[in-house]
Amino acid sequence: MGIFxxxxxxxxxxxxxxxxxxxxxxxxxxxxxxxxxxxxxxIVIAMFIWIMIYPMMIQIDFAAVKAVGRAPQxxxxxxxxxxxxxxxxxxxLGWLFFEHVFADLVDPxxxxxxxxxxxxxxxxxVQRWCSCGANSPRVIPTIPxxxxx
Numbered sequence: 001m002g003i004f005x006x007x008x009x010x011x012x013x014x015x016x017x018x019x020x021x022x023x024x025x026x027x028x029x030x031x032x033x034x035x036x037x038x039x040x041x042x043i044v045i046a047m048f049i050w051i052m053i054y055p056m057m058i059q060i061d062f063a064a065v066k067a068v069g070r071a072p073q074x075x076x077x078x079x080x081x082x083x084x085x086x087x088x089x090x091x092x093l094g095w096l097f098f099e100h101v102f103a104d105l106v107d108p109x110x111x112x113x114x115x116x117x118x119x120x121x122x123x124x125x126v127q128r129w130c131s132c133g134a135n136s137p138r139v140i141p142t143i144p145x146x147x148x149x
Contacts (some may be wrong), residue, residue: 087119094118 004011023030036043068075094115098106106114 090118091115 033044034042098111098114103111
């Protein structure tokens with residue numbers, strides 16, 4: 001492992017601290033950045049997500065993707081975990097923490113929003129439901145400008 005991978009937790013922590021410090025030091029700049037929105041999604045965040053994901057995308061071996069049908073166990077396990085286990089686990093954890101552990105600290109209406117958001121966030125990287133065009137529901141795989149609603 002290289003130095004970046006070995007100390008990834010440190011780099012993430014430093015980046016978060018730098019972001020919080022910059023936000024506190026330059027609130028008007030970050031308010032302006034927050035204004036760059038399209039369809040309820042911040043364009044700057046979408047660009048940074050693509051910058052983060054792109055290196056992983058270019059390392060995909062597309063020849064191996066064609067062979068996934070020969071040994072579908074991995075794909076089946078991924079589908080089961082992402083669609084059947086993760087959403088319900090996150091809903092259960094959200095219910096436990098927002099409805100019970102931190103119930104005195106969170107408004108009940110906000111608790112429901114947080115629980116729904118946690119469940120939706122788990123599904124978001126897998127596939128997103130978007131309203132595209134004349135209110136027709138469509139499935140758009142992994143496109144960051146679609147909101148989970």
